[in-house]
Structure formats: structure tokens, C-alpha cells
Amino acid sequence: xxxxxxxxxxxxxxxxxxxxxxxxxxxxxxxxxxxxxxxxxxxxxxxxxxxxxxxxxxxxxxxxxxxxxxxxxxxxxxxxxxxxxxxxxxxxxxxxxxxxxxxxxxxxxxxxxxxxxxxxxxxxxxxxxxxxxxxxxxxxxxxxxxxxxxxxxxxxxxxxxxxxxxxxxxxxxxxxxxxxxxxxxxxxxxxxxxxxxxxxxxxxxxxx
Numbered sequence: 001x002x003x004x005x006x007x008x009x010x011x012x013x014x015x016x017x018x019x020x021x022x023x024x025x026x027x028x029x030x031x032x033x034x035x036x037x038x039x040x041x042x043x044x045x046x047x048x049x050x051x052x053x054x055x056x057x058x059x060x061x062x063x064x065x066x067x068x069x070x071x072x073x074x075x076x077x078x079x080x081x082x083x084x085x086x087x088x089x090x091x092x093x094x095x096x097x098x099x100x101x102x103x104x105x106x107x108x109x110x111x112x113x114x115x116x117x118x119x120x121x122x123x124x125x126x127x128x129x130x131x132x133x134x135x136x137x138x139x140x141x142x143x144x145x146x147x148x149x150x151x152x153x154x155x156x157x158x159x160x161x162x163x164x165x166x167x168x169x170x171x172x173x174x175x176x177x178x179x180x181x182x183x184x185x186x187x188x189x190x191x192x193x194x195x196x197x198x199x200x201x202x203x204x205x206x207x208x
């Protein structure tokens with residue numbers, strides 16, 4: 001499957017307000033980010049952020065050094081148009097996270113609903129390799145994925161459900177789980193999706 005073509009098709013056929021993962025307010029993500037106690041100028045990247053409102057809310061709260069990565073140019077264009085001139089203060093990366101080479105490192109990596117689409121073990125390994133070289137030592141990792149017992153498919157694609165033990169095994173050594181939370185997301189079509197959120201801290205000495 002051509003992943004880029006798939007996601008360009010999703011955003012080409014639907015408004016970002018209609019996709020199942022749309023959140024008007026990314027409340028739980030913001031709570032977890034705030035609990036990192038990172039300064040406003042700490043570099044942060046939102047993986048698969050596309051049309052997400054997270055970058056807007058972080059910007060409104062005074063955060064700078066923000067970056068958004070998405071495989072879909074159309075998704076990124078939605079966020080840029082919404083932010084207007086503020087978009088110039090954000091770094092935008094049109095890329096597949098499994099092959100992304102970041103120009104700098106970040107103190108926080110946020111991913112809501114990307115990792116669970118990686119059904120091939122090889123893609124998950126590439127994702128973790130990108131994560132390890134992109135996140136600074138002592139950096140914070142926040143991943144939200146479909147929980148055990150949640151949806152088995154999304155956007156016509158199979159997904160992988162996660163709990164803390166399963167996700168920790170995928171990440172391997174070098175990450176300590178700080179907290180986890182659950183959320184029942186109500187989609188624009190008024191369906192329930194069970195999500196699990198996890199916040200890790202990367203070890204001060206990377207154990208790649």
C-alpha cells in the first residue's frame with residue numbers, strides 16, 4: 001500500500017472536521033504535556049499532527065519551537081491555513097515518520113494515533129529508531145493508541161491495540177513509563193473509540 005497516497009486521499013475526500021480522530025480540544029494530550037514541566041521554549045514535535053488542533057493550543061499557551069510532522073501535505077495545509085501568519089513560527093515536515101531525518105532534536109515527541117497504524121514489525125522498528133535519534137536524552141514521549149478492546153480498524157486500515165506492557169516492549173530499553181491514562185474518544189460520527197495514553201521519559205544515556 002502507498003501510505004502517502006492513502007492519507008492524501010483521506011484528506012482529499014473529507015474535511016478535517018469529519019475524520020474519525022478529530023478532536024476540537026486535545027485536552028488529555030495538553031494535560032500530559034503540561035505535566036512534563038518543560039519550559040515554553042522547549043522544542044516539541046507532534047507526529048501525525050496534520051490537521052490536529054494541538055499545535056494551535058500549544059501556540060496559544062505561549063509554547064514556541066513547535067514542529068508538526070505528517071505524511072499528508074493536505075493535512076499540513078489545513079493547519080497552516082488555520083494558523084495564518086502564526087504558521088511561519090512552526091516547523092512543518094511532510095514525511096513518513098519511519099524514514100524521517102530530523103534537522104534537530106526535540107524535548108518532547110507527541111503521537112496520537114500514528115504508531116497503532118504500524119502493523120509491520122519492520123515499520124515499528126524504523127519508527128523507534130527515528131524516535132531514539134530525534135528525542136533528546138531525558139526527553140518526554142507521549143503516545144496515544146487504540147487501547148486493548150478498542151477499535152480494530154481505522155480509516156479502512158488494520159491497527160495494533162496497545163497496553164503499557166505491549167508498548168514498552170516495542171520501545172525497548174531506554175524509556176521509563178511515567179504515567180498512563182485512558183480516554184473514550186467520540187468521533188464526529190458519534191462513535192466511541194477507546195484510547196490509551198502513555199508518557200515515557202527517555203533515559204539520560206541512550207541505550208540504542
